[in-house]
Amino acid sequence: MAGLLDYLEGIGETGATLGTGLLSGVVGAPYGLYKGITSGQYGSPQAVRIAQEEAKKFMERNTYAPRGRVAQEVLGKAAQLMEQSKLPPIIPEAVALSSIPRQAYAAQAERKGMDLERAMEPVVRRTLERGGVGAGLLSDLAQGTTSQMAENVGRVKAIDVLFPGRTQSSLTSAEKSALTKYKKSLDVPAVMRRERLALEGGGNIVEPTPGESFRQGLGIDPTYLMNKYVVPVSSDWSGGGETITQAAGVPLARPVKKQAGTKYGLLEQNIEEGVGWASMPGAASSKTNNLNYYADLGDTVGVSSLLGQDSSNFSHHIAQGLIGQLPVLRPSKDATKLLDLTIQNKIVPKKLKDGTVVKTQPFKDFPGVTSENIYDIMSQGAKGYSAGDIRKAIAEEMSKAEFRDLGFPRWDTFTNLVNEPGAYTGASGGVMFKAKPGGEILTPSYQHGSYTAGIPTEGVLGGFRNAAGEIVTVPDDKIFRKTFDRLRSQGKTDANIRTSILKAHHGEQVDQQTIDGLLKYLGYIP
Numbered sequence: 001m002a003g004l005l006d007y008l009e010g011i012g013e014t015g016a017t018l019g020t021g022l023l024s025g026v027v028g029a030p031y032g033l034y035k036g037i038t039s040g041q042y043g044s045p046q047a048v049r050i051a052q053e054e055a056k057k058f059m060e061r062n063t064y065a066p067r068g069r070v071a072q073e074v075l076g077k078a079a080q081l082m083e084q085s086k087l088p089p090i091i092p093e094a095v096a097l098s099s100i101p102r103q104a105y106a107a108q109a110e111r112k113g114m115d116l117e118r119a120m121e122p123v124v125r126r127t128l129e130r131g132g133v134g135a136g137l138l139s140d141l142a143q144g145t146t147s148q149m150a151e152n153v154g155r156v157k158a159i160d161v162l163f164p165g166r167t168q169s170s171l172t173s174a175e176k177s178a179l180t181k182y183k184k185s186l187d188v189p190a191v192m193r194r195e196r197l198a199l200e201g202g203g204n205i206v207e208p209t210p211g212e213s214f215r216q217g218l219g220i221d222p223t224y225l226m227n228k229y230v231v232p233v234s235s236d237w238s239g240g241g242e243t244i245t246q247a248a249g250v251p252l253a254r255p256v257k258k259q260a261g262t263k264y265g266l267l268e269q270n271i272e273e274g275v276g277w278a279s280m281p282g283a284a285s286s287k288t289n290n291l292n293y294y295a296d297l298g299d300t301v302g303v304s305s306l307l308g309q310d311s312s313n314f315s316h317h318i319a320q321g322l323i324g325q326l327p328v329l330r331p332s333k334d335a336t337k338l339l340d341l342t343i344q345n346k347i348v349p350k351k352l353k354d355g356t357v358v359k360t361q362p363f364k365d366f367p368g369v370t371s372e373n374i375y376d377i378m379s380q381g382a383k384g385y386s387a388g389d390i391r392k393a394i395a396e397e398m399s400k401a402e403f404r405d406l407g408f409p410r411w412d413t414f415t416n417l418v419n420e421p422g423a424y425t426g427a428s429g430g431v432m433f434k435a436k437p438g439g440e441i442l443t444p445s446y447q448h449g450s451y452t453a454g455i456p457t458e459g460v461l462g463g464f465r466n467a468a469g470e471i472v473t474v475p476d477d478k479i480f481r482k483t484f485d486r487l488r489s490q491g492k493t494d495a496n497i498r499t500s501i502l503k504a505h506h507g508e509q510v511d512q513q514t515i516d517g518l519l520k521y522l523g524y525i526p
Contacts, residue, residue: 151183153195158183161195181405190331190407194250197328201249204417209243209257214266218462219471220432222518225301229294231435231507232428232480233277233287233302233455235262236311237419244321248413252324254375256317259448261420262304262430265460267446275444276302276433276457280388284441284453290505291435291455300435300507301461305428305476307502309415313395314388316449317418318411319378322398323369325409335406340368342397348389363393379449388450426498427473428480429464433457467523476501478517482508 153161159168162182163175171179185191240260245252260267265276279287294300312318331339343363350360362385371377378394381387397403399411434457442454463471476498477484483506487497500506519525 153186153192154200156199158186161199185405188332188335188405188407190329190335191405194248194329194407194409197249198413199249202246203249204244205246206242206244206417209241212241213268214241214260214263215268215271215460215462217471218266218460219465220461220463221465221524222515222522224461225510225518226512226515227298227509229298229300229507229509230303230479231291231294231300232305232476232501234307234311234502235304235430236315237261237306237309237423238312238315238317239418239420240264240267244417247321247325247417248410250325250328250409252321253327254320254324256321256324256418257449258317258418259315259450261312262306263420264448265304265431265433265457266462269446270444270454271460273442273444273454274436274456274458275442275446275454276435276460277455278444278448278451279453279455280386280451281441281453284451284455286505288439288441288455290507292437292439293505294507295435295437295439298509302433302435302455302457303429303479304431305480305498305501306423306425306430306473307498308425309419309423310396310399312415312418313392313399314450316378316387316391318395318415319391320375320449321414321418322395322409322411323374323378325414326370329407329409331407335403335408336368336370338406339397339403339408340366343369343393346393346397348393363390366390366393369394391450426476426494428476428478430471430473431463432461434459434461464518464522472522474518474521478521479510479514480506480508481514481517482511 151158159166159171159179162179163171166175168176186195238261239258240263242258244256244258264270264278270276277287278284291300291302326336344366345361346363347359348362349357351357365382365384367373367377377387378391379387381390385393395411398408404410436456436458439456442456443452444454464474466472477494480501483501484494484497487500488494492500516525
């Protein structure tokens with residue numbers, strides 16, 4: 001692939017046809033503006049000076065000697081750039097520049113810098129974001145130079161964004177490498193937009209969801225569970241009772257309702273209807289059968305148990321919030337196409353009835369993250385995949401550094417906004433409810449964005465109450481001690497056990513040893 005030197009050599013030969021002044025003016029002006037726009041200071045006198053200085057430097061250093069290797073390619077790209085740019089007023093001015101000394105042109109540019117920047121900014125920005133040969137030419141011309149954008153995010157130094165209060169000399173080699181990578185990523189317009197909005201856009205806007213109220217103060221001490229059966233009910237980390245309309249300075253295309261995770265059973269509306277939990281119909285039916293099995297043996301309690309941090313990917317919160325930031329961040333078409341292809345080609349292992357695991361590509365017909373009906377797809381699914389599966393795929397791919405550095409939303413930032421503060425993998429007993437013997441799945445009147453089927457209850461118990469009277473959670477291996485001890489003895493890791501708890505039917509009867517462990521953990525006994 002031709003590099004910067006090749007293009008410069010080619011530009012020199014095309015100068016035999018166009019005149020060195022002409023081509024230097026035609027390419028130098030948008031090149032200088034490119035540097036000004038990408039300085040992170042667009043609209044300020046500093047950006048004008050950057051654009052002028054870069055254009056002047058470009059023209060002064062480009063007295064080319066013909067080499068012939070890529071002259072036609074460069075000429076073609078320059079022609080396409082001007083065709084894409086639609087800048088007829090600049091072309092006659094550029095022709096005149098062929099007979100004007102470079103210093104005079106620079107002086108003229110200096111006098112009219114702000115007007116030139118304002119006139120050309122939308123064109124150059126569109127060219128950059130559209131991608132293709134025009135953007136490629138401008139970007140290739142910038143290789144080997146140090147962008148002012150790489151040093152600053154708006155008026156804030158990049159080092160202060162990534163490592164507040166630190167100096168360059170105090171950074172470790174790994175931190176210096178991370179800073180260099182961050183600076184390079186800032187040359188992507190969508191990344192700079194995202195990072196500037198995070199600093200200057202007004203932060204998060206999260207407000208109480210009208211009409212939703214939760215039962216407060218419900219809790220039990222561990223002795224309540226003596227001789228009862230406990231059944232794990234898996235949950236994601238999402239919070240509840242709030243609506244997000246802006247995340248890290250980025251307004252969302254559609255508000256995202258935080259619909260309760262473990263708090264779902266504490267929603268007054270659900271308590272009145274005897275709904276203890278919710279999931280998709282198949283999963284809700286399976287868990288209800290799990291609870292019914294133990295309820296036939298004796299009093300049974302469903303116990304919330306948190307999965308990993310990325311468990312919220314399956315629900316609507318994360319994917320909707322990430323998709324909702326795209327209209328403002330505007331990743332390039334090439335970056336969006338890459339994300340779509342990655343999702344379409346995503347390999348998903350599938351376990352067959354005989355135990356064989358096969359590789360599948362369920363999203364091969366996915367129309368893309370900017371599809372007109374993307375919200376319907378995330379809500380209802382499509383042929384070949386469920387709504388939860390496509391939401392999870394979108395969130396998983398956007399969470400990767402590759403797409404973060406192309407200007408897509410920061411997955412971790414939005415996930416932390418959605419998730420309940422203090423959540424951790426395996427946190428159990430944040431909410432517990434009495435199983436209803438012989439229960440059948442319900443259709444709650446409360447409309448959840450992800451889950452439509454309710455699991456019945458005879459009453460919500462709340463969380464664990466510690467010795468200080470606070471409602472808290474306990475680690476899963478404290479409340480499900482027997483299950484963890486048994487599977488650990490078989491060589492299973494805790495991660496394996498949690499996967500089994502999610503996918504298989506488990507339950508156990510609480511004995512004195514489990515009660516003693518809980519009392520100690522919660523501070524009742526030393």
